[in-house]
Amino acid sequence: MKTAGIAxxxxxxxxxxxxxxxxxxxxxSSGGGSQSSCAKSDLNLVTSGKLTVGTDNPAFPPWFGGTPxxxxxxxxxxxxxxxxxxxxxxxxxxxxxxxxxxEWKHVPFTNSYAPGPKSFDFDINEISYTAARAKVVAxxxxxxxxxQSVVVNKGTPIASVTTVAGLKPYELGAQLGxxxxxxxxxxxxxxxxxxxxxxxxxxxxxxxNKQIDGLVVDLPTAFYxxxxxxxxxxxxxxxxxTPGGEHFGMVFQKGNSLVRCVNQALTKLRSGGTLKQLQQxxxxxxxxxxxxx
Amino acid sequence: xxxxxxxxxxxxxxxRRSRLLDSLRLEAEGARGVAIALISTAVFIAAALLAVxxxxxxxxxxxxxFGWHDISSSFPExxxxxxxxxxxxxxxxxxxLALALLIAVLRxxxxxxxxxxRALAVIYTDLARGVPTILVIALLGFGAPALQLTGxxxxxxxxxxxxxxxxxxxxxxxxxxxxxxSVHPSQEAAARSLGLSRFQALRRVILPQAIRRVVPPxxxxxxxLQKDTALVGVLGVVEAFNQTQIDSSATFTYGAYLxxxxxxxxxxxxxxxxxxxxxxxxxxxxxxxxxxx
Numbered sequence: 001m002k003t004a005g006i007a008x009x010x011x012x013x014x015x016x017x018x019x020x021x022x023x024x025x026x027x028x029s030s031g032g033g034s035q036s037s038c039a040k041s042d043l044n045l046v047t048s049g050k051l052t053v054g055t056d057n058p059a060f061p062p063w064f065g066g067t068p069x070x071x072x073x074x075x076x077x078x079x080x081x082x083x084x085x086x087x088x089x090x091x092x093x094x095x096x097x098x099x100x101x102x103e104w105k106h107v108p109f110t111n112s113y114a115p116g117p118k119s120f121d122f123d124i125n126e127i128s129y130t131a132a133r134a135k136v137v138a139x140x141x142x143x144x145x146x147x148q149s150v151v152v153n154k155g156t157p158i159a160s161v162t163t164v165a166g167l168k169p170y171e172l173g174a175q176l177g178x179x180x181x182x183x184x185x186x187x188x189x190x191x192x193x194x195x196x197x198x199x200x201x202x203x204x205x206x207x208x209n210k211q212i213d214g215l216v217v218d219l220p221t222a223f224y225x226x227x228x229x230x231x232x233x234x235x236x237x238x239x240x241x242t243p244g245g246e247h248f249g250m251v252f253q254k255g256n257s258l259v260r261c262v263n264q265a266l267t268k269l270r271s272g273g274t275l276k277q278l279q280q281x282x283x284x285x286x287x288x289x290x291x292x293x
Numbered sequence: 294x295x296x297x298x299x300x301x302x303x304x305x306x307x308x309r310r311s312r313l314l315d316s317l318r319l320e321a322e323g324a325r326g327v328a329i330a331l332i333s334t335a336v337f338i339a340a341a342l343l344a345v346x347x348x349x350x351x352x353x354x355x356x357x358x359f360g361w362h363d364i365s366s367s368f369p370e371x372x373x374x375x376x377x378x379x380x381x382x383x384x385x386x387x388x389x390l391a392l393a394l395l396i397a398v399l400r401x402x403x404x405x406x407x408x409x410x411r412a413l414a415v416i417y418t419d420l421a422r423g424v425p426t427i428l429v430i431a432l433l434g435f436g437a438p439a440l441q442l443t444g445x446x447x448x449x450x451x452x453x454x455x456x457x458x459x460x461x462x463x464x465x466x467x468x469x470x471x472x473x474x475s476v477h478p479s480q481e482a483a484a485r486s487l488g489l490s491r492f493q494a495l496r497r498v499i500l501p502q503a504i505r506r507v508v509p510p511x512x513x514x515x516x517x518l519q520k521d522t523a524l525v526g527v528l529g530v531v532e533a534f535n536q537t538q539i540d541s542s543a544t545f546t547y548g549a550y551l552x553x554x555x556x557x558x559x560x561x562x563x564x565x566x567x568x569x570x571x572x573x574x575x576x577x578x579x580x581x582x583x584x585x586x
Contacts, residue, residue: 133545176542181539195449196531198527202529203529
């Protein structure tokens with residue numbers, strides 16, 4: 001009886017804390033604590049009846065596609081084209097939303113993890129899961145298992161490198177906030193201080209200008225860089241997978257019960273083969289790069 | 294002001310105390326005033342602390358901003374990156390002082406013959422102050438090397454330095470000009486009547502007085518410059534702010550921001566105190582010289 005009383009008391013305290021703080025303190029990254037159903041009307045949403053999805057602008061291929069329409073640049077997340085847009089709409093469909101009920105919001109990467117109430121239900125922006133990050137936000141399960149790679153200018157000395165160790169003497173760059181930078185620092189350990197660019201455009205310009213020798217990005221992005229952004233560049237190779245692998249997850253407010261429902265949807269999409277199909281459709285090019293030894 | 298008797302007894306101590314009291318504006322109220330000020334300060338701080346720590350978002354803010362581990366673990370790397378900020382600041386300062394003086398002198402030349410030079414100086418200061426610093430840095434840092442001209446450096450730190458020198462010279466030239474214009478025209482007339490050439494009058498009579506008067510605003514601009522070195526990060530150079538964002542995005546916490554802020558403050562506050570000291574010393578010297586301004 002005593003323990004039951006304490007449990008009830010704790011529940012009251014937790015409920016009060018949740019009410020007062022506007023955010024509960026459940027620490028499970030999958031948000032599996034809540035038992036509410038995943039019916040559309042029961043979902044915990046920023047705007048009821050709408051699924052609000054965040055991503056950064058410009059939205060780059062192959063993650064997003066379609067012709068850009070204001071306010072979106074380079075491509076349009078609302079098109080349903082491109083891998084991440086397609087996955088978001090597939091998840092929305094599983095949750096019971098029509099295409100019109102999905103709203104896209106411009107969320108710069110650094111805002112996606114800012115404390116306080118979030119302006120989106122989930123953010124899908126090539127964000128890699130790490131244990132440290134999962135202490136602050138909730139991640140969905142993987143919707144893409146990613147490999148890192150390095151892009152170089154053809155005909156430069158670095159272009160003949162075939163091993164990870166061979167990259168050491170070169171000046172490398174990555175985009176800010178990516179795990180690509182962690183890979184440079186922790187795996188390649190180059191002798192020159194690597195560069196970190198707040199924006200993809202800066203990183204690409206620096207590679208074009210030969211201000212850096214190599215740009216480390218995820219493999220699908222690497223193929224876009226070589227095909228469109230930097231003429232005369234090539235994917236030098238991909239890095240051997242890290243233990244446990246690296247994956248992209250959607251980002252949620254910590255403790256949001258919606259995570260469980262999105263994970264259910266992802267599981268269905270995976271077992272039904274939809275995820276694989278979308279991957280083949282949008283990221284088919286992202287295979288076949290030599291692996292650096 | 295302290296009484297005459299005090300000042301005679303120990304002028305140095307009295308003067309210092311008088312400055313402190315002046316700055317706190319407590320002199321007139323006396324001991325009762327001090328007591329009231331202390332109590333009201335304590336109440337104000339307590340109220341502010343209570344408001345912050347009892348806000349609904351406080352537990353989350355406390356966790357992501359004030360995690361001691363985040364602050365202390367990111368500090369050494371940010372401190373190393375901060376070295377670059379200090380170097381940029383010190384080198385740029387020298388060039389800014391020289392270039393700005395040249396512009397200010399050009400602008401204060403009188404006579405119709407010098408109209409083109411005056412116009413050039415006006416256009417320069419307008420442009421330098423009119424374009425946001427971060428744009429100038431991005432334009433030069435990515436644009437100039439993109440020309441791929443032989444002999445043009447590719448170094449991003451070099452171009453960032455050039456951008457800062459160009460922008461800040463605009464501000465500092467105006468500070469110099471204010472100083473030059475504050476010197477009474479009779480000073481120049483007197484110098485010329487003693488047989489000094491126009492240049493000698495400028496060099497020996499006007500500039501020494503002008504510069505002495507503008508030391509505080511000059512140092513004010515350098516505190517600004519010191520902070521603006523953080524903008525260099527847009528070029529991908531890992532300086533303190535970029536390193537801060539790297540640490541922040543790796544863990545999705547903001548402890549690193551506090552570590553960086555502490556480093557900047559550790560430089561700017563001594564600089565501000567140094568300015569005060571210079572001004573006070575100058576005032577004392579002029580008073581000792583019998584009120585000669």
